[in-house]
């Protein structure tokens with residue numbers, strides 16, 4: 027898959043000294059759903075704002091389908107739809123005009139059929155003549171999405187699309203995102219919900235304190251999730267793992283008092299029985315043992331803690 031967006035060494039420090047982005051590099055592939063996962067204040071909004079050309083970075087470069095976002099803003103921006111985190115719509119404007127106007131802003135000729143398609147897809151068609159201020163919070167959010175889709179973008183950014191929305195809207199949103207992806211739209215969403223990243227994404231990027239800590243295929247992350255670790259607390263500390271035990275790939279922790287063994291819960295044989303026998307044969311006695319499941323949540327928390 028070719029990269030449709032390329033981010034190189036982005037840095038941004040806000041006035042007041044907050045480092046919101048630090049040396050962020052990332053390729054986003056055409057047609058993928060990428061979830062940027064991170065706690066509040068991690069830099070997610072700043073990163074997508076910089077990619078969309080709304081925040082000027084201190085250093086680094088962004089290209090969108092080969093267009094430099096700084097030098098060739100108009101061409102780059104025309105490919106992008108952005109659903110902002112904050113609700114920003116004209117209160118007195120009618121829904122359908124809000125969406126038409128947005129399309130016009132991108133210099134696209136009127137296309138009532140497209141506007142209708144978008145409004146219908148978002149269950150807004152019946153509300154098209156309502157004023158924005160008459161809508162519920164969830165409906166307003168749908169209008170934001172309709173605006174973002176008004177000019178038929180090839181890339182859609184959704185900044186915390188489901189923060190504070192009800193379950194129905196969240197499901198609708200996920201279904202819509204999948205349909206768009208099936209139409210070939212590249213989607214980047216930010217979230218602080220792990221389940222959302224897990225549910226939606228092809229790849230997951232974890233961000234904290236302005237640094238991108240990891241970008242990984244979701245299925246690969248899931249494989250890690252299928253892994254468990256066995257912690258063996260030893261009677262006597264060891265300095266190194268005996269040669270005979272090398273194939274187990276054991277890790278030494280806590281000054282040699284603990285050995286850690288990683289295994290796949292879905293494998294036919296975990297290897298634990300043999301390991302215990304081989305440990306005994308090597309003269310290592312185990313005082314206690316304990317297993318831990320590694321979940322995306324744990325991976326995420328570990329990464330976030332380590333980067334704190």
Ligand SMILES: Nc1ncnc2c1ncn2[C@@H]1O[C@H](COP(=O)(O)OP(=O)(O)O)[C@@H](O)[C@H]1O
Nearest residue numbers: 040041044046065066067068069070071072073
């Ligand atoms: N316009 C701004 N001026 C100063 N600081 C900002 C501004 N926008 C964001 N920040 C700070 O930058 C950091 C990253 O913010 P943001 O990108 O909004 O994170 P996220 O979207 O992950 O919650 C936070 O510490 C935030 O307070």
Ligand SMILES: [Mg+2]
Nearest residue numbers: 070071072111
């Ligand atoms: Mg944000």
